[in-house]
Amino acid sequence: MNKEELKSLLPHREPMLLLDEAEVVDGEAHGKITITGDEFFVQGHFPGNPVVPGVILCEMLAQNCCVLLGDDLAAKGATPFYTSLDKVRFKHPVRPGDTVELTCKLTRARGPFRFATGEARVGGELCCTADMSFALMPGEKN
Numbered sequence: 001m002n003k004e005e006l007k008s009l010l011p012h013r014e015p016m017l018l019l020d021e022a023e024v025v026d027g028e029a030h031g032k033i034t035i036t037g038d039e040f041f042v043q044g045h046f047p048g049n050p051v052v053p054g055v056i057l058c059e060m061l062a063q064n065c066c067v068l069l070g071d072d073l074a075a076k077g078a079t080p081f082y083t084s085l086d087k088v089r090f091k092h093p094v095r096p097g098d099t100v101e102l103t104c105k106l107t108r109a110r111g112p113f114r115f116a117t118g119e120a121r122v123g124g125e126l127c128c129t130a131d132m133s134f135a136l137m138p139g140e141k142n
Contacts (some may be wrong), residue, residue: 001067010066011079011080015040017135019102022067024041029104031064037096057128058085064102066131074112078136083113086131098122112136 001009001022018103022031035042035052042050043086068077094100104118112135120128 006067009070010063012063016059017063018056019067022064022102024067024070027105029064029067029102030092031060031067031102031104032099032101033060033102035094035096042096047079050096052098052100054088054090054128057090057094057100057120058088058130058132060100060102061104061120061128061130062132062134065104065106065114065116065118065134067112068104068106068116069136072109072114074109075114075136076141078112079139080114080134081137082132083135084133086133088130089126090128092120092122092125092127094120094127098104100127107131117134 005022006019017030017034020033022029041053041056045053066080101121104115104116106116108115113133116132118130
């Protein structure tokens, strides 16, 4: 899926849409985003030494997990909200010019909750790992 196709699946929009492309292969979501240095989250983080904030890496993982919900009937019309981040580890900084490769898989489902694990890599080097959970919240009624 390209960025426009992702918009039909994800509730996120610029500047918070943090995937350039994604696909599901054998039950895993594989996403990518190239950091240009123009993103709002690297402006001032840190002057002269720009680094993608760890919380943004976690959001990239979450959005990549959402790609896995495309065929989940319970997720139709729902918005996935983070309910937990566990065992988060940051191993290597992500900088402008890097292409972040994300891999996520769902580990279980219980009612409206989905549990997943994910990792972010740059050039094969592990940058971030996390266990996550989400609640599928019904869409707003107007």
